[in-house]
Amino acid sequence: MGEPLSSTGEHLLEIRELKKYFPIKKGVFRRNAGWVQAVDGVSLHIGKGETLGLVGESGCGKSTIGRCILRLLEPTEGDIFFEGKNISTLDPAGMKRFRRKVQAIFQDPYSSLNPRMSVGHIVREPLLVQGLHSGAKREERVEDLFRKVGLRPEYMSRYPHEFSGGQRQRIGIARSLALQPDLIVCDEPVSALDVSIQAQVINLLDDLKQEFGLSYLFIAHDLSVVEHVSDRIAVMYLGKIVEVAKDTELYSNPLHPYTRALLSAIPIPKPQQKKKRTILRGEVPSPINPPAGCRFHPRCSEAMEGCSREEPVLKAVNDHHQVSCFLYP
Numbered sequence: 001m002g003e004p005l006s007s008t009g010e011h012l013l014e015i016r017e018l019k020k021y022f023p024i025k026k027g028v029f030r031r032n033a034g035w036v037q038a039v040d041g042v043s044l045h046i047g048k049g050e051t052l053g054l055v056g057e058s059g060c061g062k063s064t065i066g067r068c069i070l071r072l073l074e075p076t077e078g079d080i081f082f083e084g085k086n087i088s089t090l091d092p093a094g095m096k097r098f099r100r101k102v103q104a105i106f107q108d109p110y111s112s113l114n115p116r117m118s119v120g121h122i123v124r125e126p127l128l129v130q131g132l133h134s135g136a137k138r139e140e141r142v143e144d145l146f147r148k149v150g151l152r153p154e155y156m157s158r159y160p161h162e163f164s165g166g167q168r169q170r171i172g173i174a175r176s177l178a179l180q181p182d183l184i185v186c187d188e189p190v191s192a193l194d195v196s197i198q199a200q201v202i203n204l205l206d207d208l209k210q211e212f213g214l215s216y217l218f219i220a221h222d223l224s225v226v227e228h229v230s231d232r233i234a235v236m237y238l239g240k241i242v243e244v245a246k247d248t249e250l251y252s253n254p255l256h257p258y259t260r261a262l263l264s265a266i267p268i269p270k271p272q273q274k275k276k277r278t279i280l281r282g283e284v285p286s287p288i289n290p291p292a293g294c295r296f297h298p299r300c301s302e303a304m305e306g307c308s309r310e311e312p313v314l315k316a317v318n319d320h321h322q323v324s325c326f327l328y329p
């Protein structure tokens with residue numbers, strides 16, 4: 001591992017050359033038989049008050065990035081900076097502050113809430129753990145959080161199973177807001193919800209962002225989900241970022257063949273309007289032994305000679321757009 005890099009502190013969160021490999025253990029002696037290269041050299045940043053959408057198919061490594069940011073996983077290589085400080089070198093006081101400032105909302109509102117706790121206690125718990133507020137002030141704060149996410153404080157004594165999926169996700173959001181965070185890692189927060197409820201939860205997250213000046217890392221497998229919440233979007237394929245652009249730019253001028261294929265898969269509301277659909281060839285290759293050269297080349301309809309040998313790097317095509325593809329020299 002090289003020397004840890006330093007951050008300019010310009011961004012709220014900065015990820016530099018992040019790698020996360022998982023060992024594959026085999027045999028009676030659990031010998032290491034290889035590595036799953038879940039994240040392989042990813043650099044990203046999120047500004048204050050900004051939402052970065054992170055999109056890619058299942059297994060591309062996007063949730064692993066979220067878990068490394070939350071320090072639920074230790075990176076194999078690379079550095080993550082929050083407010084200019086390397087989170088792997090924080091002292092206990094710094095780590096306590098980091099845990100307060102960076103929160104998470106997970107995909108499955110059914111399993112992320114403790115079924116034996118009342119929902120009031122679930123939202124109150126972070127305040128107790130961090131020793132914030134006491135007595136009536138704490139209860140006032142919990143009630144206020146319920147109102148903020150569109151739930152009645154009278155529900156506080158009920159248990160998670162008494163709520164619908166959308167309501168449970170609102171409870172998860174209230175819990176994530178309890179400590180007044182600056183950044184929330186939203187890991188597929190609407191994927192497990194009915195389509196009719198998804199828009200309500202996305203609108204709620206957007207309103208809360210405006211009200212509290214929050215930043216989000218919004219992880220999703222579908223470009224249509226992140227469209228309305230993101231300021232910038234990063235597209236990920238097999239452990240690497242292949243394109244990053246401002247939201248409007250990505251949807252109006254997608255450059256990477258993989259981004260174009262993902263966009264062409266979004267259904268359009270007017271059935272009479274024809275849309276050219278790009279069908280991706282084959283399956284996503286294994287991250288245990290990713291293809292040489294451009295990792296997308298076995299599925300790319302525009303692959304050229306050299307794409308299977310050389311690996312493209314992420315390069316700026318303008319101030320708001322980066323792509324990793326030989327089509328854009």
Ligand code: SF4
Nearest residue numbers: 294297300307325326
């Ligand atoms: Fe396709 Fe080549 Fe671009 Fe990779 S580098 S996306 S294979 S054209």
